[in-house]
Amino acid sequence: DVKVTQSSRYLVKRTGEKVFLECVQDMDHENMFWYRQDPGLGLRLIYFSYDVKMKEKGDIPEGYSVSREKKERFSLILESASTNQTSMYLCATLGQINTDTQYFGPGTRLTVL
Amino acid sequence: AQKITQTQPGMFVQEKEAVTLDCTYDTSDQSYGLFWYKQPSSGEMIFLIYQGSYDEQNATEGRYSLNFQKARKSANLVISASQLGDSAMYFCAMRERLYGNKLVFGAGTILRVKS
Numbered sequence: 520d521v522k523v524t525q526s527s528r529y530l531v532k533r534t535g536e537k538v539f540l541e542c543v544q545d546m547d548h549e550n551m552f553w554y555r556q557d558p559g560l561g562l563r564l565i566y567f568s569y570d571v572k573m574k575e576k577g578d579i580p581e582g583y584s585v586s587r588e589k590k591e592r593f594s595l596i597l598e599s600a601s602t603n604q605t606s607m608y609l610c611a612t613l614g615q616i617n618t619d620t621q622y623f624g625p626g627t628r629l630t631v632l
Numbered sequence: 633a634q635k636i637t638q639t640q641p642g643m644f645v646q647e648k649e650a651v652t653l654d655c656t657y658d659t660s661d662q663s664y665g666l667f668w669y670k671q672p673s674s675g676e677m678i679f680l681i682y683q684g685s686y687d688e689q690n691a692t693e694g695r696y697s698l699n700f701q702k703a704r705k706s707a708n709l710v711i712s713a714s715q716l717g718d719s720a721m722y723f724c725a726m727r728e729r730l731y732g733n734k735l736v737f738g739a740g741t742i743l744r745v746k747s
Contacts, residue, residue, distance in 0.1 A: 528675075550733050552734075552735075554737075559641075559739055560739060561636075561638075561723060561737040561738050561739040561740050562723065562725075562735075562737040563737075564734060564735070564736075567733070567734065569732070569733070577734070607675065609677065611677075611735075613733050620667060620679040620682060621667075621679075621735055622679070623669075623676060623677035624676075625674075625675060625676050626675040626676065626677075628675070
């Protein structure tokens with residue numbers, strides 16, 4: 520079974536703080552993704568990575584950065600958290616087969632006060 | 633334009649009955665895949681079913697089937713014999729060959745199963 524873990528289930532931070540969200544997978548998947556989920560908007564892609572040290576902007580990258588130093592770990596960074604970044608953050612991984620589904624972590628519910 | 637449209641924000645269904653969750657998509661790519669995910673209140677995303685654009689048969693997985701109508705660009709999820717545990721948010725998603733491995737999600741449909 521694919522296992523995708525995220526560092527925290529719930530996180531509360533203050534405006535202006537630097538926030539790190541960590542995602543770790545154990546399936547040796549090349550592709551990793553960060554989404555945020557908001558009511559009525561579904562999941563929106565923030566950043567993704569198809570290999571170590573490679574990253575691509577998704578649909579809503581503003582205010583975020585990412586880091587992929589090792590294959591199994593993909594970090595999402597909020598350089599200066601703002602209240603509009605309060606959301607559920609989901610990490611996902613994907614193998615290389617065309618019909619592969621993305622496997623999701625349990626999510627981190629971030630509240631920025 | 634929205635790539636994935638789920639027009640039903642919420643649905644109710646009686647236990648043991650079948651329910652159809654609607655999904656329409658927009659793409660000019662000939663090669664694409666369609667996915668359905670379930671998200672219970674606990675938050676994890678659970679993969680349910682996959683349909684490839686070149687698959688001639690509708691996909692089925694247990695009580696889940698995907699009613700794929702390519703000309704209409706629709707990929708509705710049918711859940712047969714609904715159970716209380718089916719109460720969750722359901723997302724339709726698409727992956728287009730042109731855009732690599734990115735998934736685009738719809739806004740979701742909340743399903744509530746009544747006893």
